[in-house]
Amino acid sequence: MYFQFITSITDIDRDQWNRIAGTDYPFTRFEFLAALESSGATNAESGWQPLHLLAKTDDDELLGLVPLYIKTHSYGEYVFDWAWADAYHRNGIQYYPKLLTAIPYTPATGPRFCFSDDLAEPHQLELQVEMTKTIKEQAQKIGASSWHCLFPEYPHAQRLEEAGFALRQGCQFHWYNRDFTSFDDFLATFNSRKRKNLKKERQKVHAQNVQLIRCEGRDISREHWQKFYEFYQLTYLKRSGHDGYLTGDFFETLGRTMPEHLMMVQAFADDKLVAAALCFKSSTHLFGRYWGCREEFDSLHFEACYYQGIEYAIEHGIQCFDPGAQGEHKIQRGFTPTATWSSHWLADERFDNAVRDFLQREQPGVEQYMIETAELLPFKQE
Template sequence: MSDPLPPTLRIHRAITEVPRGAWDALLDDAARPFLEWAFLAALEESSSVGPHVGWHPRHLTLWRGTRLVAAAPAYLKDDSHGEFVADGAWATAAERLGVRYYPKLVLAVPFTPVTSRRLLVASGEDRTAREAELARAALEYARAEGFSSVHVLFPTEAEATSLESAGYAVRLGVQYQWRNAGYGSFEDFLARFHTRRRHQLRRELRAPAAQGLTLRTLRGDALAGVNPEDLYRLYASTVDKYPWGRRFLTPDFFARMLSTFSHACEVVEARREGQLVAGAFNLVGPRVLYGRYWGSLEENPFLHFNVCLYHPMADAIARGLERFEPGAGGEHKLTRGCEPSLTRSAHLLFHPGVDRAVRSYLEHERAAVLAGLPRWRAETGFKRGPLVPPTR
């Protein structure tokens, strides 16, 4: 029997150039929901992603005849906004050496600091071989186009290992995530804390009722009553608080999510006498809940913690989800039950001097991250010793 034809690379300037069924056939639980065709399409077709905001789609696909065998979401970037992997210092260093840092090629999901697959492979294919071909294709395409580098942001640990074997340098980062230790109730979760910390959490949990607020999560058919303009208003209220804030997402993005992606959408509302006061827009995968965007139309102590942490945690326990990822940053999450979790990215810069400097920096950064893990874990406020079996 003859060997199968080698895959052919195609570059797509819109996700709509790739048939939805073919793309989604590559997905497994480790890729959902953020690599679903409809999510990427909502970003592009709502004008939240595009050349006007520095994200030029250049999706990579490998075809064997008419069959899509592998793919990766990819973008030409002429800045580093919306990536959540800081490389501004690298760009500055390169410029000082007279080396152009932009444009670069990134394999990522825009504005989404969530670990999930970045290299999609069809069922029945040799994953190791196809991942290596995608990694190599990204490099060859970037070199041919004169880009400075290739960056793969928030891949899985296994993908990072594969990329490292292909010559990429792997970077470690840290996020604070909540893990379900088999809790039977939210009280089981609270019981893990030292007494003083537990009393503080209970005080924060009582705050919404004292403020006249009621919290609830809307999903499924209940989303039909959600106004996408309200979601955009909440999102903008947070973005606009920061000097560096930028409204990448458009009102149409939220409308598209509710109409074409409702199976993965959840909205936490905080209302007083029927009036919306605050809320969070979350996404859910097969086993994990993801906090994405939050906003508040008035200031209330501890409301952020309740809408964005405690309420989703309690919901995750009730539904038996494995994990809740409340997003990047925020050391306040540590003292409220989130634990440090490693994230990864992979980088290859074509200028030998800049690449060597980045690799040296990453070695020192990795040592600092690994050294910091025990300290961050100690800050959760959990009691020492084994976890007491939860009540049912």
């Protein structure tokens, strides 16, 4: 067996990659990562240089892989380490480059170490240990300060902790399907006051003569993509002062290469498309990812980004709806505090110890925050 680092996902055959990464979780698919790369979102100039790790047999059979990037900044990650970078800078040490195992611009929990189905679980565990050692060695070879794995599934995070990584807990708000038969069935779990508030919110959208349509990936036209990208840029400009990390080519490429993972909520006023929310989906999860609008309508963001997604999940038997990072306003709409995880290794022992101490002190606060926000959920007392 040997290990190979590749600086472009196009250095490997698509079917080989997808055989290991799988084709259900959309964000580790070859098509998704290739679209990021071809559109310029992940390259050396953007600060996201691919350095994916492959594990192969001596006969060149692919056994495992890890998405990996050389980062020269901390944008687009959603697990914040700016204070760590500042501490390095104040001590005259370079924090960047660093190594990052994550899905660029995508705070969605999922597989980060991917293995062949032909490998039994004990061999997968052994291979993860070897891959971890190999990436640490590569970090030291290229002078990277650290290696971070963001939003892994908890078992992989545990294994990294056993390998010497510091474990960090975060919190997002996810919706869970309790075998609901309709949106009204879901609302029946709310207490009376919160149920009335949510119904009023949905009625506001209807009263403004806004019509919502859920459009599956294969039915999203090129004109729809162009309008969606216009909305995406406008919304980023309002919130952040720039026009977003992603390009129109990125979205249109996904529409061609992986439409089965896409669902777009489209809002029309006077027969004109005025807003849209783009979701990704697997067999078990719906992921709310991007939103944009040309005009502001009262409560339309909540309808397009949350309620339409919940309805879609119920109709299609999807177990979990992850609407994205942050947002305490999701709690009163039935989204439950959910733990997320990240794993961190810093080559400099002094800083590694300092970060571990910080994370140990941070975790009780995160856990208490999850308890307190859970008490604000709108559900009836059981």
